Amino acid sequence: MDMILLLKALLLGVVEGLTEFLPISSTGHLIIVGSLLDYTDEHSKVFKIxxxxxAILAVCWFYRQRLVQVVSGLGHAGAERQFVGNILIAFAPALVLGVLFHHTIKTYLFNPFTVAxxxxxxxxxxxxxxxxPRQPRFNTITDIGWREALKxxxxxxxxxxxxxxRAGATIMGGVVFGLSRSAATELSFFLAIPTMLAATVYDLYHARNLLTVADLPVFIVGFIAAxxxxxxxxxxxxxxVATHSFTVFAWYRIGFGVFVLVTAYTGLVNWN
Structure with a gap:
């Protein structure tokens, strides 16, 4: 097995794990790092999936006790059923629009200028x-109603x-609609489970012809790292988030956006 390729898988796995749940765009980081590492072929697309x-499983593992509690409480009316209902309501818009516009977005919006x-x-x-200035009205996910979940x-x-x-949109959206930072962040994590799982299954199905046994070591290394x-x-x-704002991420995004424009203009990164 090519050790250089395994090292690339390790680095990209770390990048995915570090950026997926921060409000800084994991997609943009994977494009840049993948291009700099010259790992942009068809198999790299499956690897990113x-x-x-x-990353999804990491969230599930982190909240495993909470998830077990939720599943065990579904048979009874109460907070657990409301929790699941809120997650499903919040997930619905992405599901519908994702099915309708997935191909269009991939075709027309996946370019450095849109990303920047x-x-x-x-x-x-x-x-x-x-x-x-704002005062949070909801301190936990179960405090919110279906309207806030939909928003x-x-x-x-x-x-x-x-x-x-995705993390930035859900966290800041939650803050705007009255959730505390902690509640908005937790909602973002839980909402990531069905959203990212659906996207993963969809993308993996369409890329199934690219799956090969030879790529298994690379996938395992990247999977563990992520x-x-x-x-x-x-x-x-x-x-x-318990004691800090997201301002540092905002400035990072602005700097990263400028970096995207520079790398696209100079040809340093392959944004195709």
Whole structure:
């Protein structure tokens, strides 16, 4: 097995795990790092699906006790059923719009200028939101009603535009609609499970002809790296949001957006 290829898989797995749940666009980072590592062939597309699945499982593992509690309580009316209902309501807009516009978005919006504009615009929006005084009305996910869940779900659909960041859209959307930072972040994590799982299954189905046994070692290395990195990111982010704003991520997005434009203009990164 090519050790260089395994090292690339390791680095990309770490990048996926570190960026998937931060409001900084994991897609943009994977494009840049993949291009710099010269790992942009057809098999790399399947690899990115695999490491995204690893990130999903990391969230499931982190919240395993909560998920077991939710599943065991579904048979009884109460907070657990309301919790699942809120997640499903928030997931619905992305499911519907994803099915309708997935191909169009991949065809027309996947370019460096769209990504850069989304990164910079999203960064400016985060700065604006963070400067607005607001008092949270909901401190836990079970406190919110279906209207708030739907609003956050609609905010998540903005992440269909490359560079917006699913985590950024859901977290900041939650904050705008009255959730505390911690509750908005947790909602983003739980909402990621059905959203990313659906996207993974959909993409993997369409890329099934590219699956080969020879790629298995590369996939395993990337999967493990993404799982570990994502597990650490979730834990650290929850601690961070308890006492900090998202301003640092906003400035990072703006700087990263400028970097995208520079790499596209100079040809340093293959954005195709």
């Amino acid at each position: 695999v490491i995204q699945f690893a 504009a989304a990164l910079i615009g999203g960064g400016l929006l985060i700065l604006y939101i963070e400067r607005q 956050v779900g609609l905010a998540q659909t903005l992440a269909m535009v490359p560079g917006v960041s 799982f570990i990195a994502a597990s650490l990111t979730v834990k650290i982010l929850l601690r961070y």
